[in-house]
Amino acid sequence: MKATRALSVASSLALLYDGSLAATSGSINVLAMNVAGLPAILNDNAVPGDKATNAGLIGSKFAQYGYSVIHVQEDFNYHAYIYATDNHPYRTATSGGVPFGDGLNTLSKHDWVNFRRIEWEQCSNASGADCLTPKGFTFMRLALSGSTDNTTTVYVDFYNIHTDAGTEADDLTARQANINQVAAYISTWSSGNAVVIFGDTNSRYSRTGDTAVRSLLASGFTDAWVENQRGGVVPTVESLCSNPSTVNTCETVDKIFYRSSPLVTLKATSFRYDSTRFLQANGSILSDHNPVYADFTWSAGTSFRQSAYFGGDYGTWFSDVPTLSTKTKPKPSTLTFRGASRLDSVGLTLTDGTSLVHGGTGGTTVSLALSSTEYWVEARLCKGDKSGQTRNFYIRAATSAGRTLVAGTATADCATFVAPEGWHIVGFVGQAGDEMDELAFVYAPR
Ligand SMILES: *[C@@H]1O[C@H](CO)[C@@H](O)[C@H](O)[C@H]1NC(C)=O
Ligand SMILES: *[C@@H]1O[C@H](CO)[C@@H](O)[C@H](O)[C@H]1NC(C)=O
Ligand SMILES: *[C@@H]1O[C@H](CO)[C@@H](O)[C@H](O)[C@H]1NC(C)=O
Secondary structure, three states, X not given: OHHHHHHXXXXXXXXXXXXXXXXXXXXXXXXXXXXXXOOOOOOOOOOOOOHHHHHHHHHHHXXXXXXXXXXXXXXXXXXXXXXXXXXXXXXXXXXXXXXXXXXXXXXXXXXXXXXXXEEOOOOOOOOOOHHHOOOEEEEEEEEEEEOOOOOOEEEEEEEEEEOOOOOOHHHHHHHHHHHHHHHHHHHHHOOOOOEEEEEEOOOOOOOOOOOHHHHHHHOOOEEHHHHHHOOOOOOOOOOEOOOOOOOOOOEOOEEEEEEOEOOEEEEEEEEEEOHHHOEOOOOOEOOOOOOEEEEEEEEEOOOOEEOOOEEOXXXXXXXXXXXXXXXXXXXXXXXXXXXXXXXXXXXXXXOXXXXXXXXXXXXXXXXXXXXXXXXXXXXXEEEEEEOOEEEEEEEEEEEOOOOEEEEXXXXXXXXXXXXXXXXXXXXXXXXXXXXXXXEEEEEEEO
């Protein structure tokens, strides 16, 4: 019964499924809202009414409208009231009120891995009292969709940001430094991945000297508002929004940016200020910011896909996707692993001689040469605990000819990843140091 209902819901949404019932396309919506949660004695945000009552109302509207993923900023001292009335199944734990927290939280219908809070390296006291509390950004790899056996999963890296406020020279300098810090983080930790950044940028395109958001466009991101409400043209003339805003073409500092990857194509199909959904019963506002909303469609890559991650959130990010995506029909000719009591490294050589190797140099090397008609179709991983940290202990690769290559030591905590029908394993993504902390497999069509 359950399966039948799931399938009919799926087909009514016109989703496409691969062999293991993982959706290969779909849609999500996102909302960014600065919830004005500074202690009332510090800042009343010019919002009428009691902040705790208003926070409870904000949470109930998050639940009522069922947004896929919500990023809140300034979620400081009234956080518990928002979570008390919201019902999203996946939510970050608060980092605290002022002066301990960053005010950032995510409320989601989708699970994630690798959540982190990163503090800004620079802040400005010029205006906005930004150095009062450790502001910054958050990062997570959010699973949009996946097969129940984890063989295929579609991930997008989500960033929630709240940059330095104010318009004095020091503020503009700090804000640009904040955006540069996010961009540097993305090039290290999101290489090869689709990314969505949404939050309070405190920046406007039309403000002279305020270069922060424009530099994000220059680094390959699309602004969902510019795309959907401004015909793709970045504004140079100021057009301030009222609150609640009744038009969507005016500009606020709260913004939504995104980019695709070879693993998943994203497209923002709408943008609006969701202000009229966030009002008190008598029509007064609930925040001094208009919440920003966008619809996205997504579709899994036609040339590359990946498995779920397996292991622990340690080590440094690596992705073979940028290298693989420059090649037509990449195919491994040799698999090479290193292991002993745990898994030290994984690697392969493509038929064009390109070598993809990740991890450390310990353990013993094993390798397997594949024939021209032999494909790597299955991988089994086992993980375990090393000094209180989870990492991969074991890998077993199996080919279409039924041959295997094994490294490391099996544990009781294992998972098997099978390439989708007609696809094979051609590379890796994950996090590694001396050993293989976290690993997922990249698939390509044969
Ligand atoms: C709406 O209610 C709030 C809280 O009770 C009050 O502070 C505010 O003045 C009211 N707004 C209007 C427009 O009456
Ligand atoms: C901002 O002001 C606080 C409190 O006076 C001070 O501790 C901090 O060093 C200042 N930071 C900057 C960057 O000026
Ligand atoms: C898939 O991954 C999730 C998250 O790590 C895990 O809880 C679940 O047990 C996995 N499912 C299978 C079949 O391994």
